Amino acid sequence: MGESEGSEFPPKKQQQSETADFPAKKLARQLDFTQGVLPDHPQSQLSPVVVTPLSAQCQLQPHPQPQPQVVSILASPQQQTQQQPAVRVVKPESPKSRPNAELKDGTPKKQKQCNCKHSRCLKLYCECFASGTYCDGCNCVNCYNNVENEAARREAVEATLERNPNAFRPKIASSPHGTRDSREETGEGLVFVKHNKGCHCKKSGCLKKYCECFQANILCSENCKCMDCKNFEGSEERQALFHGDHGNNMAYIQQAANAAITGAIGSSGYASLPVSRKRKCQELFFGKTVKDPSFHRLGHFQQASHIRHAALSSLLPSNPVARAGNTTTLGSSKITYRSLLADIIQSQDLKELCSVLVVLSGEVAKTLSGTHQLLIAEAVAVELADPRFLSLLWRYKPKKFNKKTSRRSKGTLFLIHLPKKGAPDDCSLDSADMPKGRPMSPGTLALMCDEQDTIFMAAASPNGLMGYGCNSSSQLPCRQGMTEAHAEQERIVLTKFRDCLNRLITFGEIKETKCSSLARTELGNEKGPPSKGIANTRTGTGSQQGPFSNGVVKVPPAAKPPQMVTSIVATSSSDLQKFPKPPTKWR
DNA sequence: GAGTTTGAAACT
DNA sequence: CAGTTTCAAACTC
Incomplete structure (x- = not known):
């Protein structure tokens, strides 16, 4: 870090009043810079990112409060004005997971605030930093994630990117490669969503917000290496959390999660054993350790593929889900659903x-x-x-x-954002990656500059299919596409x-x-x-x-x-x- | 609100 | 790359 030691650094955030005159911030506020970081790396190309038209989100995500600064360390204000804010990378996220962003009586609350003490908000531990935004109104101590410490911040960004080039990219990406499991709950139409890296939970059963998948309100996927996962489609424990008219009652959800994790809730109607016990049996059967990634994946699919989407999974002969399900059941006594159409x-x-x-x-x-x-x-x-x-x-x-x-x-x-019919909160999955109304951070914006070309601008169409084939450089005819x-x-x-x-x-x-x-x-x-x-x-x-x-x-x-x-x-x-x-x- | 638990990130 | 440490959020009391 090129900056002096943290002790002499102002502990609290640079408030908006201090930054309000910064030209780029004004522009950013006007333009509502909340574009996402879009991948320009091979991996990301395999995982298309959900983007939704800003226009569609505006109705649901008003930002009457002053917008935090959007200043880039790496991108000049001029560059920022060239950003095209028509789309935003989003990931599904339950309103529950963003308590600070929930609307109450139609009034948006403040964004989430970090409480970092030792990281100077320059590591991914810091949610603000990780999300590519400046800290603003946070409770952090010795914060460097602000305009005044852009040099240090830039170094931190570079260091972070050096460790992990995808560090600032969305962890949750929609993808047709994703599991089929996440669409119903998240309400994102036909977009399938999964955690890019997957979680590694061991004790939470992936039913607490410790789990990044659960926090994002998505199901665990084949990317996860979690143990005793109960965050799969058809999981009775999971269903107990979300169904039963308890809606957003977090107390109930927590209670149910605890019950699920401790096994108080009965086994799935499809599996003969609770997941945890089932896995132990599998270990005995196959002599595999739970550290075997393939075994985890296997477990996920075995769990998921037999439940509600069993038909779909087994429908396609080469579907890996179906394959996993079919093969793994050889060693168990579980009844495997086989679609009539499988052959x-x-x-x-x-x-x-x-x-x-x-x-x-x-x-x-x-x-x-x-x-x-x-x-x-x-x-x-x-x-x-x-x-x-x-x-x-x-x-x-x-x-x-x-x-x-x-x-x-x-x-x-x-x-591929297809709004759910009649869902008033079609944009519920919006904003997760790019916090609304927060300062887009420098590295983020710089990354976005590189990837503008690959963004296909969304033009909302009457039937929900948006802008296929339209890209940022040819967005004019998009609205006439249909x-x-x-x-x-x-x-x-x-x-x-x-x-x-x-x-x-x-x-x-x-x-x-x-x-x-x-x-x-x-x-x-x-x-x-x-x-x-x-x-x-x-x-x-x-x-x-x-x-x-x-x-x-x-x-x-x-x-x-x-x-x-x-x-x-x-x-x-x-x-x-x-x-x-x-x-x-x-x- | 303090203390504990948890899992990602960072480090070795 | 696996194991350990650090960190901050989530959670419990």
Whole structure:
């Protein structure tokens, strides 16, 4: 640190009155600088970050109070004025986790204040520093996280970044790679969220705010290495915390958490043992130690994949969740849910579906407008919330689309915030990473400068799909993106998608019927497990079409996009007029 | 409000 | 990279 020792440093914050005249602060306040740090590193590219339009948040996040300073150590005020504050990186966070930011009687409270004593607020221990903001009105002692100590702060930022280049990036990122578990509770529509690093809790059961995942109101994921995790979808302990009309009653939540951690709450309805005991049994079975990361991951998926999303997890043959669940149950007596569709939907089908949607979308776009051909298909893929859909889309996207449509490349950021219908607090996940109304810190802003290019500016659209394919450098037409042409495109693609799902349902029903009759037969004869007869409705009937092969478009997936296009052109063009209007709820 | 617990961050 | 220490928030009393 280039600064003098802390003892002579003013212990308390530089108050706003001292900084109010700083030009950059004024500008920042005017512009509401709350952009997030966006990744420019490979890892981050694999984890798209949720961004929501500031306009959408403003309604829910008024900042009538004076805004704290937003001054960058690394970025000049001029640079800051060039920031584009239209989007903000957000992570889901329960209002409970931010007691200081809760609204009471519509009046926003002050932001969270740190209480650092020994870190000078220059280490990640300090929440303000970690969040990239200056301390403002905190209760910290010997604080260097302020304008007056920018030199020291800059050094600290650099040192921190040297240790961990991702230190100031959001810990919680939405991603189609994430678990499927976090969307319901967080209400972020179809965005899946997980902790980038994962937690390492040992004693809290991940049901207390010690746990970063729990604090962020997300479920633990495969990234976590926690022990005795009870923060997974379907966890009875967790459900006991949040359900039962106790809402935000933290006292109850804590009580329930304690009960859950100590095992007072019964086991899950799916697992035969409480998680902690179950894990011990697993250790006995497999001789694995709880320090084995793979074992933790295994445990998570085993826990999660058997519960409510078991169907979805096992739906996709190559789904790692499904794989983990299926394999790990070999050693246990637990009943494993297996979707009726598990053998029906093959990777081939997914490829076909993606091919159909992509090509159809492109064809429609060619007919209608000419740009954003793939936006709708991508939107559908996003809604499917499986990264493989996206990768498939990009895999089969005709090259001309790649060059023409946007600069977006596979894995870059895009917008997938889909507000929950009727949810008044759609933006509940806002702001976690970038505290509202707080000074964006220098390092943060500097980082943001580097990554502006990768941000896709959000343009709220009537249907909740926002700004696909729009980036910061071409944000002008974004709001016009969902034109009538696109609506038509969307209608057609969704109709096709609906047809695929309908066929899928039909296949499932057929198989269900087979299962039922077989089960009855086997029960009556007291024979072995009814496995082979229902194992695979596709194999053995070579001519049988998959659920996504509609008889109109039957494309060998990996082979030949040109033919695919031709095929689609031949069919879809003539069919354009035939598509019925999809249900309004699809729109 | 003081003391304890907890887990991330920092350090070795 | 694993183990230990430091730190501050969360939690308990």
